[in-house]
Amino acid sequence: MSSVPAGPPDAAVSVRDLRVERGGREVLRGIGFDVPRGAVVGLLGPSGCGKTTLMRAIVGVQIVKGGAVTVLGRPAGSPELRRRVGYSTQGAAVYTDLTVRENLRYFAAVLGAPRGDVDRVLAEVGLTDHRDRVAGTLSGGQLSRASLAVALLGAPELLVLDEPTVGLDPVLRQELWELFHRLAARGTTLLVSSHVMDEAGRCQRLLLMREGEILADDSPDALRERAGATDLEQVFLHLIGDRAVAS
Numbered sequence: 001m002s003s004v005p006a007g008p009p010d011a012a013v014s015v016r017d018l019r020v021e022r023g024g025r026e027v028l029r030g031i032g033f034d035v036p037r038g039a040v041v042g043l044l045g046p047s048g049c050g051k052t053t054l055m056r057a058i059v060g061v062q063i064v065k066g067g068a069v070t071v072l073g074r075p076a077g078s079p080e081l082r083r084r085v086g087y088s089t090q091g092a093a094v095y096t097d098l099t100v101r102e103n104l105r106y107f108a109a110v111l112g113a114p115r116g117d118v119d120r121v122l123a124e125v126g127l128t129d130h131r132d133r134v135a136g137t138l139s140g141g142q143l144s145r146a147s148l149a150v151a152l153l154g155a156p157e158l159l160v161l162d163e164p165t166v167g168l169d170p171v172l173r174q175e176l177w178e179l180f181h182r183l184a185a186r187g188t189t190l191l192v193s194s195h196v197m198d199e200a201g202r203c204q205r206l207l208l209m210r211e212g213e214i215l216a217d218d219s220p221d222a223l224r225e226r227a228g229a230t231d232l233e234q235v236f237l238h239l240i241g242d243r244a245v246a247s
């Protein structure tokens with residue numbers, strides 16, 4: 001990575017001129033933004049626009065072609081960030097032949113998280129009643145909550161959550177968003193991806209992506225005002241229209 005300035009010191013994440021190639025194609029095209037500490041930031045955009053690639057760069061598992069990614073004041077991927085950053089991927093990240101509780105005990109040991117954390121995170125994701133179920137027998141929504149529980153172990157300062165609400169019913173989605181805001185109120189920073197626009201309104205700040213670029217980085221209200229629309233889906237379409245006219 002180059003020595004591009006790392007962004008404001010109070011930012012949880014600073015990205016500058018980030019370029020990533022995958023499969024011989026540039027999928028992140030020199031993007032930059034800051035994520036303020038303690039905020040719930042939504043990463044929205046159509047399938048394939050680069051959300052997962054960006055999250056992978058932030059947690060330090062993506063080979064990048066250029067630019068700088070700074071996380072909690074350190075270069076992304078630094079060993080000391082391992083316990084300070086929680087990452088939940090789109091696919092289930094638990095062992096399907098272990099029970100939910102066995103999975104969490106295992107990951108707590110790997111991460112050096114206190115053993116008491118297991119019960120806390122089970123309650124936070126609403127899986128206490130399913131703790132002794134073998135993970136392979138859980139529904140898709142239960143499995144994704146088990147993966148989320150792993151990311152919550154050790155109370156990381158930054159949570160990077162890739163589509164954590166996919167496949168959940170409206171009640172569970174609502175409960176998870178309430179959890180995200182409780183965590184943020186305690187000072188945790190959350191970067192949450194989704195391609196469901198009705199979730200965008202639940203974020204304090206939005207990064208709207210399209211084709212490897214950031215179309216907008218602002219609060220939902222500011223974006224609505226700028227586009228003269230109340231519906232965030234319309235805002236997104238308006239921004240795409242502006243970009244098409246400008247190019």
Ligand SMILES: Nc1ncnc2c1ncn2[C@@H]1O[C@H](COP(=O)(O)OP(=O)(O)OP(=O)(O)O)[C@@H](O)[C@H]1O
Nearest residue numbers: 022023027045046047048049050051052053054195
């Ligand atoms: N392993 C890979 N090899 C080659 N290209 C890839 C690979 N993974 C992703 N891509 C490509 O990189 C681009 C960005 O993919 P990415 O997964 O970051 O998008 P996304 O916005 O997270 O999509 P979704 O919402 O569907 O998960 C896409 O064009 C995708 O086809």
